[in-house]
Amino acid sequence: MRPHISAPLAALLSLTLVAACSEDADVSSDDTPIEREAAPENEGIYSFANACVTLDVAAAGTGRAAFLVATDGGEGFALDGVEDDALRLTMRATDLGTYLFYDEEERYLVVEDGAFLRRETISSDRTTLDDTYLPGVQWALEVSEEDATRFRLKHLKTGGYLTSEGLDADVANAAVVTLYPAEGCAEYPELTLDAEGEITKTTFEDGSVYGFADTHSHLFSNWGFGGGSIFHGAPFHPFGVPHALGDCTEFHGEMGRQDLFGYGFDKSDTVSELDMIGAFVSGETPEDYHRTDGWPTFSEWPSAHFLSTHQNQYYMWLKRAYYAGMRLVVNHATSNQVICDLVAGSEVQPVRYSCNDMVAVDRTIEETRKLERYIDAQNGGPGKGWFRVVESPEEARAVIEEGKLAVVLGIEVSNLFDCFLVPPGGGERCNEQQVLDNLQRYWDLGVRAIFPVHKFDNAFSAGDGHREIIELANFAMTGHFSNFTDDCPDIPTVFDKGDVAFANLNDPREDYFAEPPVDMSGFADDPITVLVGQAEYLMGGSLHGDYCQNAGLTELGEFLMVELMKRGFIVEIDHLPRRGYQRAFELLQEHDYPAAGTHGNNFRGALYELGGTSKFSFARCGDAENPGGRIEGLNRRLELIESAGGYPAEGFGFDLNGFAGAPGPRFGDNSVCATPQENPITYPFTSFDGAITFTEPRLGERTVDFNTEGMAHLGLVAELIEDVRRDGTPDEAIEPIFRSAEAYLRFWERSEARGAALRGE
DSSP states (O other), X not given: OOOOOOHHHHHHHTSOOOGXXXXXXXXXXXXXXXXXXXXXXXXXXTTTTTEEEXXXXXXXXXXXXXXXXXXXXXXXXXXXXXXXXXXXEEEEEEETTEEEEEETTSOEEEEETTEEEEESOOOOHHHHTOTTOOOTTOEEEEEOSSOTTSEEEEETTTOOEEETTEEESOGGGOOEEEEEEOSOOOOOOOOOOOEEEOOOOOBOTTSOBOOEEEEEEOTTGGGSXXXXXXXXXXXXXXXXXXXXXXXXXXXXXXXXXXXXXXXXXXXXXXXXXXXXXXXXXXXXXXXXXXXXOOTTTOSSOOOTTTOTTBOOOOHHHHHHHHHTTEEEEEEEEEOOHHHHHHHHHTTSSOOSSOOOHHHHHHHHHHHHHHHHHHHHHHTTSTTOSSEEEOSSHHHHHHHHHTTOEEEEEEEEOSSGGGOBSSOGGGOOOOOHHHHHHHHHHHHHTTEEEEOSOOSSOBSSBOOOOOOTHHHHHHHHHHSOOBOEESOOOSOOOSSSOSOBSOGGGBOOOSOTTSOOSSOOTTTTXXXXXXXXXXXXXXXXXXXXXXXXXXXXBXXXXXXXXXXXXXXXXXXXXXXXXXXHHHHHHHHHHHTTOOXXXXXXXXXXXXXXXXXXXXXXXXXXXXXXXXXXXXXXXXXXXXXXXXXXXXXXOOBBOOOTTTTOOOOOOSSSTTOOOSSOOOOOOOSOEEOTTSOEEEOOOEETTEEXXXXXXXXXXXXXXXXXXXXXXXXXXXXXXXXHHHTHHHHHHHHHHHHHHHHHHHTTO
């Protein structure tokens, strides 16, 4: 049965079109097939990204063509014989070989319930929070079997092919579509790059690859936390920036007052955990939090330093960082089941699927591959984009030498492989075979970097020891009291240190796997009631001193560490608590295996002695009495690396979209500096290699001022580097940063070589 077509289209298509209608129309008054003029030259189905075209449609086997036009009322579209009236259409690639059509009046061509419509706006999975939602706006462009120089159009939602009479499920009836170059199209909405030039430098004279690494990133946090908008905004959307970075009112409420997690996190210095419980009870923050508008005004977000729950790695910002010299990024899939359960279970914000960490991991891996295809689609076809997912250091090296960005897949979640400390529903705890199966599965999916543990206790290790809200969240996740002691090993740590926020919640235990004393199994369904029921443990003040986790790696955690090494994984160790870190390092030394410290811990240089890598951060504020002093921390690290015989370079680890903040502003009311600052950024300026010119960055209608806003999104890493250069840092002192991609590849190569040796290969 053929799909229903709209009345306006049916009426027009029922007309007998004659050649006399237009000198430009190629039509006939009978059913005799006619020979057509050659189609305009093109480079195939992938070559029409952002092309401006008109199109005509010829019934299969006839050659009689009719142009696509607007109906008389303007609300639909139809086929007519008059080329002068043809709609000027921008073809926006939504994936490889698929497009939407956007006409000169900024309307989308949509098929809904058989009706052919022109719409000013369209819905999407983002606006509906429905994974299965597919609006009728996308078309697959395929080569016509009748004429290899022309095309056919398959409607993705219905599966029907465009014919001269509407849509038909039978490909044999597909019309022959001709695409003609045109002028006068509307520009499809997109953010500007604000950078000009050509990527030319790919290696140094000694053969090392050129570029800096971002060793710790979270491009797709929007697919964590249940995939709703607890974290708002995507690095891309098939329908472009209006859907990737739209207004967040629907999810965060008016003035952001339902963005409860963001409020509690960003204002943790002034808002207590008990105050936040009250906010969850009421369902909103006690005051206005942030303006919600996104594209095209972006009044307040993105603002990576100030607002943690909004996207700051949109693909155009990623591209600007790539233009600034970024050549390798490690994209860690992340999520947090407790945060998701708290927000969703309180019915403050919706989710689209399970809060489970590994569900988020799978979605992130899938979406990273989709982003690669999307960027390919915008650049002319498979393999032509600048964003390449890589699965080996050899592949990464080749990608960088080609002048593109190598993307490594990683995992950073608390419940890795669903190996809970306390399995939900009383299930069995993970065993070694489950670990092996999961390692193989995620290796096959392309994952190469793994954290054994993140914030909360799991079957591999105690959590990282982060305090305050994490203490409460770990209690909610496991039903165990906090397990902190002041009897701590002398191990440098990023998280496992300092005071304990909830004194009454702390009760160190000898047996890490003891039965939990409190039943928190109802937390996901009714988190506030469950937490309020345990209020006695939330009172009583804090414990002051240098506390650490009373547990570290478990037997299964040690097994995981060894198996990661045997397979050549990039082993991430900075979220291990002090005791876990100590044992992990013993295992690394025993197996002569390098590790990554991408939160910055290098174990007083011992990490480099194994061939490992870490990350650095510039000092944020300049000192007029000490020009170039903002890289002193980097220089100290380089000295440690050189003394260990390593390659003297180190990259960034911004942790953007990971609730880690970003470098703040040096000037203005929100300056993070205690002393007056000099040498603000001015425009234009050039990249470190001199090939790219950067102009003042814009966000739709908003101009971003790096000087007073800081690094609002990843694209402003160009300004961050230039800011340090203007502080009196000579380029030869900056160069090790641009050798950090090489340093990471050498670390990765050593990981794989040691893995092969441990396997006996």
